[in-house]
Amino acid sequence: MRRLLHTLGWAVLSLSALSPAVAAPSSVVLSCAVAYLPQRSTWVREVRIDWDKKAIRSLRIDGVEPHGFSLIPQGVMTALDNERIQIDLVARQWQSDFRGHATGQGRCETVPG
Numbered sequence: 001m002r003r004l005l006h007t008l009g010w011a012v013l014s015l016s017a018l019s020p021a022v023a024a025p026s027s028v029v030l031s032c033a034v035a036y037l038p039q040r041s042t043w044v045r046e047v048r049i050d051w052d053k054k055a056i057r058s059l060r061i062d063g064v065e066p067h068g069f070s071l072i073p074q075g076v077m078t079a080l081d082n083e084r085i086q087i088d089l090v091a092r093q094w095q096s097d098f099r100g101h102a103t104g105q106g107r108c109e110t111v112p113g
Contacts (some may be wrong), residue, residue, distance in 0.1 A: 034106035
């Protein structure tokens with residue numbers, strides 16, 4: 001339980017670095033330019049994260065809410081349509097994998113709003 005609280009605290013602190021004012025509830029929208037290989041195509045993915053002072057409440061990728069997500073030391077991990085996705089909120093990096101058939105990697109920027 002202590003480790004979970006530490007991880008959750010890190011993720012909320014990471015989110016607060018993306019948004020200067022941490023008021024309850026808050027949200028951030030990221031625009032991630034993801035390069036997919038071997039297709040050599042780039043897609044812009046939108047990530048929306050809603051949280052309050054204690055926890056991340058929802059995650060949406062391209063308007064779709066995954067069935068679940070896990071906190072990792074610097075961000076979140078989830079899956080959507082067979083794409084395993086990790087978003088590093090501190091480094092603002094997207095990494096994904098389509099079960100070993102393709103990979104995606106890109107940089108995320110905060111969308112003003």
